[in-house]
Amino acid sequence: MKLIYFIARRSITILVWAVISGSISGICTSALLGVINLALNENQALSRNLIYLFVLLAAVVPVARITSEVLLNHLGQNALLNLRVEMSRLLLNQPLRRVEELGSHRILSVLLDDIPSITGLISSIPLLCINFAVVIACMAYLIWLSPTLFFIMLVFMVIGITTYFLPIRIAKSRFRAVREEYDNLQKQFNALVRGAKELKIHRERRTAFLDSVLARSAGKIRDNNVAGSNIYTVAASWGQLLAFVVIGLLILVNSNLGHGHHAITGFALCLLYMVGPLQMIMNVMPQMGRAKIAIEKIDNLGLDLKQSVEANHTSSPFKSDSRKGRIDFIDVIYRYFGEDGREFQLGPINLSFEPGEIVVLAGGNGSGKTTLAKVLCGLYVPLSGTIRFQGRELTPDLIDDYRQYFSVVFSDFHLFEALLGLCSEKVDERAKEYLSEMGLDLKVSITDGKFSTIDLSQGQRKRLALLVAYLEDRPIYLFDEWAADQDPRFKETFYRSLVPELKERGKTIFLVSHDDRFYDVGDRIITLESGMVTAETRQAIGLQAVSQLI
DSSP, rough: OHHHHHHHHSHHHHHHHHHHHHHHHHHHHHHHHHHHHHHOOSSSSOOOHHHHHHHHHHHHHHHHHHHHHHHHHHHHHHHHHHHHHHHHHHHHOOOOOHHHHHHHHHHHHHIIIIHHHHHHHHTTTTHHHHHHHHHHHHHHHHHHHOOOHHHHHHHHHHHHHHHHHOOOOOHHHHHHHHHHHHHHHHHHHHHHHHHHHHHHOHHHHHIIIIIIIIHHHHHHHHHHHHHHHHHHHHHHHHHHHHHHHHHHHHHHHHHHHHHHHHHHHHHHHHHHHHHHHHHHHHHHHHHHHHHHHHHHHHHOOOOOOOSSSOOSSSOSSSOOOGGOEEEEEEEEEEEEOTTTTTTEEEEEEEEEEEETTTTEEEEEETTTTHHHHHHHHSSSSOOOOEETTTTEETTOOOOHHHHTTTTOOOTTTOOOOTTTTTTOTTOOOOOOOHHHHTTTTTTTOTTTEEEEEOOOOOOHHHHHHHHHHHHHOEEEEEEESSGGGSSSSHHHHHIIIIHHHHHHHHEEEEEEEGGGGGGOOSSEEEEETEEEEEEEEETTOOOOOHHOOO
16 A cells, blocks of 8 residues: 555656546447447437537547556556655665665565566556446446346356456465565576676586576476466456356346347447456456565565655764764674574674774674674664764764765675766866776776776776775775785785875775785774674784784
């Protein structure tokens, strides 16, 4: 219902007019049938009024239908646009850990498959209105022709509808199984793209992946789709067959009841015409089933489409002076469950970070360095404890303002093709200077705030990410294993030249690193193990003790 509310709120005018025009088309179509039946049973020349009415109805029906179809197209595409943008905005408003737990395969399935299923159903509303209007108007006409024959027809309609919906439940369960498996198939497609090198180089692995993993998942989707669609097809055909049975029975009953030729002709004509609209309504049922499952999947993401997620562009409550950027951690604890189901806890952490210092975060794999880095820059919100920035406690409404003081390059960074959010007129000129400094000026150019290419080695892409961070020019920099993919020469340049240069500009720098031979660049070294700070060493004390702890 939240999704329906969201779409209706954004497209209420189009929706109302599409329903009105569709209903007019349906009612006029039924009226046209009545006029035709009346004309067929006239024993004398057609009256001028009947001819005028026929022409009027014949003109209104296509105009109203075209209007409804055009509005339907706008409605569907507007709903698709609004839902995708709003869902993306809401996802970015979710805690980062929640997005990581969902995984890209589930999120992409919702954005690329579930949303079109829902908007497709919304687009069908005017068509449903047209066909419902036709059916209702035809039934009203049939009551007027003969209440007795209509009651007989109604009994068979109830039987038909009841027997139609019994197998539909089975079909819905099949489509639900399709949607559940679709998440897994999306996951395997991700593995196909990301693991292409490993699959190409190992024939047995490639064969096993294609035949035992990918084909099996795709096969489950095929089997359930075929079974569900076949059930809908049989159910719809049964309804169509029942309509012809009813016509035959009415003709038989009419001969015994002694109704006139006019009544049975009208019934036969209307019932034959109603088969099409009823078939159209039945054809929407599979779409309704898929849309219901899609809505459940979106609800499972925990997104509330009624909540306001408009960007807050008010001025920051924090001071822009980088010299006043002290960060205090007071009994900070963060906890999460890994993919293996094991709990990992960071903290409690009690640390203070002074503006303008270089802090090295050291420790082995899985020690909590990256988790601490994400808490530091506000991507992970502590479960308990307090973080203070510039003397102010970080509350939920201040977290996003706090994040804007960080420029970050994570080990699993994403590089955008354009310099998004950097609107300075001199950004291209500054970017070209940094390209030369990064040794990329012969490989990449920048025009109108866009890289000519990002199809580079991992180390070169990281240099471009560093360039973007330089252009952001924020008070605090955080680099997560940035130098891991660099050649020895540029690794030396990063630690001995670029990092000290940032410090000279008054920046606070956090370095998540295993490069212990460059630890001397830091003012302070914080060592973690199993989520706990095991050592905090300042350069005045020396590095020998730290090396022994790692």
